[in-house]
Amino acid sequence: MAKEKKVEQITDMEVDFAQWFTDVCTKAELVDYSGVKGLFILRPYGYAIWENIQTVLDGMFKRDGHQNVSMPMLIPESLLQKEKDHVEGFAPECAWVTVGGSEELPERLCIRPTSETLFCDHWSHIVHSWRDLPMKYNQWCSVLRWEKTTRPFLRGREFLWQEGHTLHATEEEAREETLHQLEVYADLCENFLAMPVIRGNKTDKEKFAGAVNTYTIECMMHDKKALQSGTSHYFGDGFCRAFNIQFADKDNTRQYPHQTSWGLSTRIIGGLIMTHGDNNGLVLPPMIAPTQVVIIPVSMHKEGVLDKANEMLERLKTAGIRAMLDDSEQSPGWKFAEYEMKGFPLRIEIGPRDMEKNQFVAVRRDNGEKVICSIDELENETKALLDTVQSGLYEKAKKNLTDNCYPATTLDEAKDIVSKGGFIKMMWCGDLECEMKMKEDVGVSSRCIPFEQEHIGDVCPVCGKPAKQMVVWAVAY
Amino acid sequence: MAKEKKVEQITDMEVDFAQWFTDVCTKAELVDYSGVKGLFILRPYGYAIWENIQTVLDGMFKRDGHQNVSMPMLIPESLLQKEKDHVEGFAPECAWVTVGGSEELPERLCIRPTSETLFCDHWSHIVHSWRDLPMKYNQWCSVLRWEKTTRPFLRGREFLWQEGHTLHATEEEAREETLHQLEVYADLCENFLAMPVIRGNKTDKEKFAGAVNTYTIECMMHDKKALQSGTSHYFGDGFCRAFNIQFADKDNTRQYPHQTSWGLSTRIIGGLIMTHGDNNGLVLPPMIAPTQVVIIPVSMHKEGVLDKANEMLERLKTAGIRAMLDDSEQSPGWKFAEYEMKGFPLRIEIGPRDMEKNQFVAVRRDNGEKVICSIDELENETKALLDTVQSGLYEKAKKNLTDNCYPATTLDEAKDIVSKGGFIKMMWCGDLECEMKMKEDVGVSSRCIPFEQEHIGDVCPVCGKPAKQMVVWAVAY
Numbered sequence: 040m041a042k043e044k045k046v047e048q049i050t051d052m053e054v055d056f057a058q059w060f061t062d063v064c065t066k067a068e069l070v071d072y073s074g075v076k077g078l079f080i081l082r083p084y085g086y087a088i089w090e091n092i093q094t095v096l097d098g099m100f101k102r103d104g105h106q107n108v109s110m111p112m113l114i115p116e117s118l119l120q121k122e123k124d125h126v127e128g129f130a131p132e133c134a135w136v137t138v139g140g141s142e143e144l145p146e147r148l149c150i151r152p153t154s155e156t157l158f159c160d161h162w163s164h165i166v167h168s169w170r171d172l173p174m175k176y177n178q179w180c181s182v183l184r185w186e187k188t189t190r191p192f193l194r195g196r197e198f199l200w201q202e203g204h205t206l207h208a209t210e211e212e213a214r215e216e217t218l219h220q221l222e223v224y225a226d227l228c229e230n231f232l233a234m235p236v237i238r239g240n241k242t243d244k245e246k247f248a249g250a251v252n253t254y255t256i257e258c259m260m261h262d263k264k265a266l267q268s269g270t271s272h273y274f275g276d277g278f279c280r281a282f283n284i285q286f287a288d289k290d291n292t293r294q295y296p297h298q299t300s301w302g303l304s305t306r307i308i309g310g311l312i313m314t315h316g317d318n319n320g321l322v323l324p325p326m327i328a329p330t331q332v333v334i335i336p337v338s339m340h341k342e343g344v345l346d347k348a349n350e351m352l353e354r355l356k357t358a359g360i361r362a363m364l365d366d367s368e369q370s371p372g373w374k375f376a377e378y379e380m381k382g383f384p385l386r387i388e389i390g391p392r393d394m395e396k397n398q399f400v401a402v403r404r405d406n407g408e409k410v411i412c413s414i415d416e417l418e419n420e421t422k423a424l425l426d427t428v429q430s431g432l433y434e435k436a437k438k439n440l441t442d443n444c445y446p447a448t449t450l451d452e453a454k455d456i457v458s459k460g461g462f463i464k465m466m467w468c469g470d471l472e473c474e475m476k477m478k479e480d481v482g483v484s485s486r487c488i489p490f491e492q493e494h495i496g497d498v499c500p501v502c503g504k505p506a507k508q509m510v511v512w513a514v515a516y
Numbered sequence: 517m518a519k520e521k522k523v524e525q526i527t528d529m530e531v532d533f534a535q536w537f538t539d540v541c542t543k544a545e546l547v548d549y550s551g552v553k554g555l556f557i558l559r560p561y562g563y564a565i566w567e568n569i570q571t572v573l574d575g576m577f578k579r580d581g582h583q584n585v586s587m588p589m590l591i592p593e594s595l596l597q598k599e600k601d602h603v604e605g606f607a608p609e610c611a612w613v614t615v616g617g618s619e620e621l622p623e624r625l626c627i628r629p630t631s632e633t634l635f636c637d638h639w640s641h642i643v644h645s646w647r648d649l650p651m652k653y654n655q656w657c658s659v660l661r662w663e664k665t666t667r668p669f670l671r672g673r674e675f676l677w678q679e680g681h682t683l684h685a686t687e688e689e690a691r692e693e694t695l696h697q698l699e700v701y702a703d704l705c706e707n708f709l710a711m712p713v714i715r716g717n718k719t720d721k722e723k724f725a726g727a728v729n730t731y732t733i734e735c736m737m738h739d740k741k742a743l744q745s746g747t748s749h750y751f752g753d754g755f756c757r758a759f760n761i762q763f764a765d766k767d768n769t770r771q772y773p774h775q776t777s778w779g780l781s782t783r784i785i786g787g788l789i790m791t792h793g794d795n796n797g798l799v800l801p802p803m804i805a806p807t808q809v810v811i812i813p814v815s816m817h818k819e820g821v822l823d824k825a826n827e828m829l830e831r832l833k834t835a836g837i838r839a840m841l842d843d844s845e846q847s848p849g850w851k852f853a854e855y856e857m858k859g860f861p862l863r864i865e866i867g868p869r870d871m872e873k874n875q876f877v878a879v880r881r882d883n884g885e886k887v888i889c890s891i892d893e894l895e896n897e898t899k900a901l902l903d904t905v906q907s908g909l910y911e912k913a914k915k916n917l918t919d920n921c922y923p924a925t926t927l928d929e930a931k932d933i934v935s936k937g938g939f940i941k942m943m944w945c946g947d948l949e950c951e952m953k954m955k956e957d958v959g960v961s962s963r964c965i966p967f968e969q970e971h972i973g974d975v976c977p978v979c980g981k982p983a984k985q986m987v988v989w990a991v992a993y
Contacts, residue, residue, distance in 0.1 A: 074591075075592060080585065086583075106564070108558055112658060135614065136613050136614075140608055140664075148552060161548055187617075199586060
């Protein structure tokens with residue numbers, strides 16, 4: 040017989056958080072490295088998490104009247120150049136196709152880093168009248184950005200995402216869409232991924248290339264760094280002018296539509312890992328976990344144990360719970376470690392002694408708590424425990440965020456916060472120079488101008504001029 | 517007020533079938549052309565058909581234990597070259613990335629034309645023991661092949677598809693998988709797309725680059741040409757040897773696994789169009805139509821009409837039927853033409869006079885038949901009519917295939933068949949030379965060696981030598 044599989048060890052997260060993250064990515068079998076730097080393989084378990092995220096978001100997009108489309112993956116260089124700010128932002132990180140078959144191409148083609156130019160080119164063919172608006176499109180695809188340093192999920196040269204692109208007759212409607220889609224992302228994060236968010240506006244320096252406004256949701260990771268988790272952009276009519284997209288309104292005058300786009304990527308899986316994970320591996324919120332419950336039979340060759348385990352599996356499935364049974368020949372101890380590594384929210388143990396008492400043991404992945412339950416109450420107890428794990432994870436992450444957001448009124452205070460870890464709430468005059476100085480002197484970037492403003496002081500601590508707004512600053516991924 | 521939209525005209529399919537096809541693709545708003553030749557935009561309606569196909573296939577794949585993954589889109593040239601037959605087949609039509617950011621790459625990267633090499637490279641990292649087998653993977657993505665002539669759906673330089681890739685411990689299991697997946701494609705075609713298929717083995721000349729066997733399903737289009745609609749390949753252990761993928765079996769000896777792959781692409785939508793379409797546009801089988809029923813109110817401003825139409829819409833939706841109501845200000849005549857162009861399987865008309873009689877009018881898209889139904893029986897009548905349209909479309913396509921498959925025992929007979937249109941059933945000696953001669957002299961390629969063999973004669977009509985098998989020959993897309 041071949042030997043039992045080894046239980047994999049991972050680095051202690053308090054010793055080396057970056058290595059811990061990489062260990063979880065590979066040992067929980069989420070990703071593998073490919074032969075090209077920065078292009079990662081999403082293995083079945085990693086992709087199943089993405090599929091669940093897709094299902095939630097796609098349902099929300101369609102509920103709100105968006106339609107999926109598929110745009111080409113290649114953009115001619117001349118098309119990318121049509122909107123000036125946009126090309127300046129993206130051209131430096133494009134990958135270029137220069138040969139097709141055996142021939143040098145007359146014009147080089149970039150692999151899409153994002154698809155605003157493609158949507159606008161298409162819309163210039165099909166938008167004519169107010170009847171054609173709004174255009175509410177989305178696509179699921181991968182994009183390429185030729186980054187220098189790369190990490191699984193957090194910074195890939197290729198990554199999977201969805202990109203929504205819409206056109207509206209009025210600015211008001213477009214701005215409403217932009218904010219609504221940010222709220223959709225916040226809903227996903229808070230209510231499915233158990234990741235509390237700070238909603239806000241990006242500063243001009245941090246906004247998307249070509250956008251008038253970029254809105255963001257920012258999350259705090261276990262190591263108190265920030266992760267930008269989803270962004271939504273209002274473009275005004277800049278691209279529409281550049282691409283000559285016009286519509287005849289009801290009184291037949293020609294107008295430029297107002298545009299939005301919004302995107303969320305597999306980066307969010309990196310966020311999930313770094314928000315909830317621990318030294319035993321991944322921890323997944325039940326709402327998004329591909330498998331919510333694993334049943335592990337103890338002394339499984341004793342009479343009736345496997346039958347009981349299978350019966351429980353069927354009952355859980357019938358109740359709409361994503362459950363599996365591991366009846367392989369690996370030891371229970373190996374199985375415990377394996378499914379802890381994979382972050383299954385709940386483990387159910389059932390053995391001969393439990394059966395005698397008509398009970399089972401449920402073990403929560405989030406805190407290791409063991410709960411003894413009656414088999415009669417299997418479905419109810421399991422559902423209640425999954426709800427408890429879901430809200431427990433959210434509360435824990437919320438506490439991490441709340442406890443580690445500090446106001447600062449001087450640069451020294453800001454530096455102190457950075458050295459112990461956390462987000463800085465600080466007033467800002469609105470000048471780019473002060474924003475640059477925060478980066479240089481304190482080592483933080485502006486994460487957002489939160490919608491929920493607080494009054495920390497009257498002046499910008501960097502320059503002493505009157506402050507306009509409170510900004511959240513942090514070291515970010 | 518802006519003017520009413522025009523009803524678009526399309527070319528007569530008997531006059532110019534190719535132009536008719538292009539007209540349907542654009543006028544039914546399935547696709548748009550992009551700025552790069554051969555890269556097409558799938559518009560919402562075209563993509564919705566693909567989403568329905570995905571849902572059916574993905575469900576079958578998962579039912580059978582396959583897992584979705586995501587592989588990189590770029591393949592290093594050296595990786596593509598590892599399997600000799602494979603690189604010979606695909607290198608001439610690769611698109612090459614040579615620049616990343618502002619730097620020339622040390623090795624050029626091709627955009628995947630298919631992903632066997634990527635899967636094998638990954639498997640060489642993760643397959644070690646018999647416990648790791650079978651590997652049953654699938655991915656949904658787009659691939660690039662730098663074709664010279666391109667057409668929407670039928671031949672794109674980029675197209676969407678799924679590619680399944682599996683590894684098995686034994687040849688028997690791998691061969692079983694190959695044939696099973698062909699049957700999955702046949703199931704999709706026959707039972708959802710109403711496209712009858714011929715199942716068979718490809719000749720050596722026509723098989724996939726690197727495969728031991730390629731199996732295919734071939735469909736007959738309205739113009740009696742053939743469309744290869746899905747293929748499934750058995751690879752033996754050729755790639756596994758080239759990529760050094762080995763596993764320790766139960767008695768600890770090292771073995772090479774046996775490999776399969778299988779793919780079906782958006783090409784099938786081209787097949788749908790050319791199988792069922794007519795001079796009024798697209799015709800979609802109800803099982804795959806994004807909208808199965810459109811309700812069109814007549815004299816809709818008369819009291820109660822819109823209320824009744826809305827009530828009917830809700831009843832249909834509740835019954836699980838994909839229905840919509842067009843209550844826009846366009847004329848009923850415009851609406852009739854619009855939804856005929858889009859191929860909605862059933863139209864329901866409801867007006868004041870129908871309401872008086874507690875009835876509605878249902879019009880079948882496949883043959884234009886009008887049926888008067890009681891509103892009380894709305895759900896039952898609609899379901900029954902949709903079933904009739906589904907089976908009617910299949911029977912019509914089946915008749916087209918059966919009526920236009922002819923046996924031939926001489927080359928002259930074969931040429932006659934080609935001139936009137938149809939598939940040729942002819943014996944074959946198995947020699948490549950005779951296959952080439954069929955192409956040169958008769959203008960047909962071998963479509964497949966059907967699993968259901970017939971005895972047409974004893975000799976190969978090309979060379980006169982003893983025949984081995986019956987082959988189906990045809991002009992193909």
